[in-house]
Amino acid sequence: MRVLLTTWGSRGDVEPLVGLAVALRGLGAEARVCAPPDEEFVALLARAGVELVPLGPAVRSVVAGTRPPTVEDAFRLARELVATRFETLTAAAEGCDALLATGLMPAGARDVAERLGIHYVLACFHTLGLPSRHFPPGRRPGRQSPREETDNRVLWEQDAQRVNALYGEALNGQRAAVGLPPVDNVRDHVLTDRPWLAADPTLCPARGMTDLDVVQTGAWILPDERPLPAALEAFLAAGAPPVYVGLGSMAAHVSKDIARVAIEASRARGRRVVLARGWAGLAPIDDAEDCLVVGEVNQQALFRRVAAVVHHGGAGTTTTAGRAGAPQVVVPRIADQPYWAARVSELGIGAAHDGPTPTLDSLSAALATALTPETRARTSAVAAAIRPDGATVAAKLLLDEVRNPPPRRPTSPRA
Missing domain, CATH: 3.40.50.2000 (Glycogen Phosphorylase B;)
Incomplete structure (x- = not known):
């Protein structure tokens, strides 16, 4: 069985995927990782013996310039990542049975899986990006909610609008180009109604935090046996x-x-x-x-x-x-x-x-x-x-779901 894992983000987004790839390999599956081409990520995957397919610009080139990224930079990066996911993931997922995505809003990953007819999973490392009645959304680039607005339901609706503004036009343009119908709510389309939470329940409990059917696997830890200098x-x-x-x-x-x-x-x-x-x-x-x-x-x-x-x-x-x-x-x-x-x-x-x-x-x-x-x-x-086996739990679950996919609610196309 072959699995494609993808992310774009910092080391905290990349290393867990490498841990999952190693766990999948231990179960006899073949896993490759699409991730940013930063030197330290290249070295990390090489050390673990996991294939790296470069995805998008190096993170360091985006965040470590002479000034912090602007809102305009964020919108430009969003469009670039959507396009590169359609191109890079489509080629990298050839012959794969599943595609698992995480990191910075991976708009485009589910769509590639949909086009290829393979299983898709969205994973996250905390619950803060999951719509909830109990807390407001975090900040995103774009038009901000009024300070006087305190209704979490309304705030999450406005969060979805910000995601649409960032990714919607680019995503639906790419979907149309490959014969897929448009989506109204990019955020919920990416998340699905059954996201995975790759975090330890002692440190990050999921129960009661969101109305989504969260699957908590535990943290994906890549064992490190290197001696200290x-x-x-x-x-x-x-x-x-x-x-x-x-x-x-x-x-x-x-x-x-x-x-x-x-x-x-x-x-x-x-x-x-x-x-x-x-x-x-x-x-x-x-x-x-x-x-x-x-x-x-x-x-x-x-x-x-x-x-x-x-x-x-x-x-x-x-x-x-x-x-x-x-x-x-x-x-x-x-x-x-x-x-x-x-x-x-x-x-x-x-x-x-x-x-x-x-x-x-x-x-x-x-x-x-x-x-x-x-x-x-x-x-x-x-x-x-704290459990050390989250990556193995996730690897077994992913392989089981490929063989017996759980039911999902379909994405509603635009009217």
């Missing part, structure tokens, strides 16, 4: 566990002052620092020996040996730190990051920083919470509850 091993052995500070691949426009604040806040708590350079290009603030800068390393191994993890609040980093039993300080900026920060605080496994711009005092206070014995004990308990 020799310099990092020596640094860890030279003293008490340090604080890890990393802001992820989407943090290209954070203030470089975050490095100074994080290092000084850690020092104020008597801790050394492992500073991840990342796309933000973080660097040490002096020549002191209590700070080591690292590139991309095995976080699964490293997080088991640190005192706390200060990060941006991506789903992948939150899950990795949670599994490792490492207390967390989340400094959220965009998208799902405030949600993960809130969950870390609610679970008692760390602290949620109030806002994206920490000061020495605010980050030091958050670290004080994360470094208590009580937080450490709670993180150990939560770590024991």
Whole structure:
């Protein structure tokens, strides 16, 4: 059996698909991944022995320029991704039995599957993009809802309109070109009425969060057996566990002052620092020996040996730190990051920083919470509850659904 997996987004969108591809391979299926051609993603898939089919522009070329992306950039990217999905996925899905899509609104993926007559699944790594009576939608580029509007039902309807404005014309133009009828609601068409949630239920419970029939598989974790670099091993052995500070691949426009604040806040708590350079290009603030800068390393191994993890609040980093039993300080900026920060605080496994711009005092206070014995004990308990087999669960389910597809409500064509 052959499966095509596709995404466009940060490492937190790509690595889970590689974990799923490896799990599918373990069950005898052939899986390939369509993903952005960033160098680190190419290396990631090569390390796992998974075929990469380049999809769209490199993420770093979009988010790590001299300025943050504008609304106009978002609309241009939306059109580009729809077109490239129709072209690239159609070729890559030849001979495949299923297509699973995730990442930035994968408009075009379901349509390719529909055209080819193969099984389609939409997966997500949190519930925030799923329509809900319990919370409003997140922000998207386009016309924003009035501030006085508080009815979640209305807000989600307006969210659907924003998705249509971003993707509708391009998607329906491509559908018409291959003989498919237009769709009215692009968002709900992409999501389907039965999306998958690739997140651990301890960290991200799905029950009651949406009216959709969500299938929660658990997080898709790619095992990492790489040794830590020799310099990092020596640094860890030279003293008490340090604080890890990393802001992820989407943090290209954070203030470089975050490095100074994080290092000084850690020092104020008597801790050394492992500073991840990342796309933000973080660097040490002096020549002191209590700070080591690292590139991309095995976080699964490293997080088991640190005192706390200060990060941006991506789903992948939150899950990795949670599994490792490492207390967390989340400094959220965009998208799902405030949600993960809130969950870390609610679970008692760390602290949620109030806002994206920490000061020495605010980050030091958050670290004080994360470094208590009580937080450490709670993180150990939560770590024991996080399941490691989500990718295998999803792989088995996907293969079962290809053989016996579940019923779906059809998409309503435009009147």
